[in-house]
Amino acid sequence: MIAAITGHRPNKLGNEYDLVGPYTNFVKKNIFEWLDENKPEKIISGMALGVDQIWAICGIRMSIPVMAAIPCAGQESKWPQKSIDLYNNILNSKLVEKHFISSGRYTSDCMQNRNEWMVNNCNVLIAVWDGSSGGTANCVKYAESIGKDIFRIDIRNM
Numbered sequence: 629m630i631a632a633i634t635g636h637r638p639n640k641l642g643n644e645y646d647l648v649g650p651y652t653n654f655v656k657k658n659i660f661e662w663l664d665e666n667k668p669e670k671i672i673s674g675m676a677l678g679v680d681q682i683w684a685i686c687g688i689r690m691s692i693p694v695m696a697a698i699p700c701a702g703q704e705s706k707w708p709q710k711s712i713d714l715y716n717n718i719l720n721s722k723l724v725e726k727h728f729i730s731s732g733r734y735t736s737d738c739m740q741n742r743n744e745w746m747v748n749n750c751n752v753l754i755a756v757w758d759g760s761s762g763g764t765a766n767c768v769k770y771a772e773s774i775g776k777d778i779f780r781i782d783i784r785n786m
Contacts, residue, residue, distance in 0.1 A: 632672035632746040634767035635679025635756030654786040679756045699742035700730040743767040752777040
């Protein structure tokens with residue numbers, strides 16, 4: 629089984645850009661439990677700030693190969709240096725295989741193209757989602773439209 633994740637960025641997770649705090653702890657706990665129960669052979673991360681990187685870190689810690697679905701070159705270019713360093717540390721893990729989804733720099737479509745690639749290449753989508761609109765909602769809608777299994781972690785339940 630291959631599992632992908634979609635989820636919020638730090639601005640919807642208590643602004644925990646350093647991945648420290650109650651939201652991050654809640655997400656990590658639920659991810660570790662899901663990974664331990666389901667034991668996927670691979671996981672897919674879109675490598676965005678927040679949930680995507682938490683997912684990749686949890687997978688690496690559990691020795692699960694990670695497919696890094698990078699939406700475009702320079703995704704990280706406007707992030708704080710600490711976030712860029714974490715991104716590069718994840719990508720440099722021997723368990724991470726990089727997949728560049730768009731061939732160039734950022735475009736208005738590259739994030740949705742990345743989300744569709746992840747959904748198309750997984751068996752189950754984990755959605756860390758509070759029900760609000762945005763990229764996570766769009767990814768869930770796409771997964772539903774093609775009949776993917778979805779497991780939701782609702783951060784309103786923390």
